[in-house]
Amino acid sequence: MRYRTVIEVVTEAKDKSEAMEIVGEYLSGDVFSGVEMRYFTRSANGVKKAAITITALSLILVAGVISFCLTKSISSGISSTAGMSAVQPPLQTQIPHTRDAQFKANWQEEHTKEALRKIKLSRQ
Numbered sequence: 001m002r003y004r005t006v007i008e009v010v011t012e013a014k015d016k017s018e019a020m021e022i023v024g025e026y027l028s029g030d031v032f033s034g035v036e037m038r039y040f041t042r043s044a045n046g047v048k049k050a051a052i053t054i055t056a057l058s059l060i061l062v063a064g065v066i067s068f069c070l071t072k073s074i075s076s077g078i079s080s081t082a083g084m085s086a087v088q089p090p091l092q093t094q095i096p097h098t099r100d101a102q103f104k105a106n107w108q109e110e111h112t113k114e115a116l117r118k119i120k121l122s123r124q
Contacts, residue, residue: 003041010036 009026013019026037 005041008038010038 009023011019011022011026013022
């Protein structure tokens, strides 16, 4: 892993060239006093990693919002399947009217027989 160290050297000098000479002598070990040095170290990859993480999370968030909006608009235009298939349309068959009356009479007769049979069974 790579690390970055930043060193700040503070000196008292008349101009920039004298300050650079003092720093060069200090870093080479010739000067021991009159120089104040501060430093800090941090990971060089930390900034890149943080930028990549923030970018990836932002893209995921944007994709989520877009998909939510698209799904919501599509679902509002389509009614539910359960609501569409709850009622069956009437059958397209034609029964002659003469057979309709005969069928109704037979049905009523069978219904009456079944009702009488159930009454007899319940009394026993």
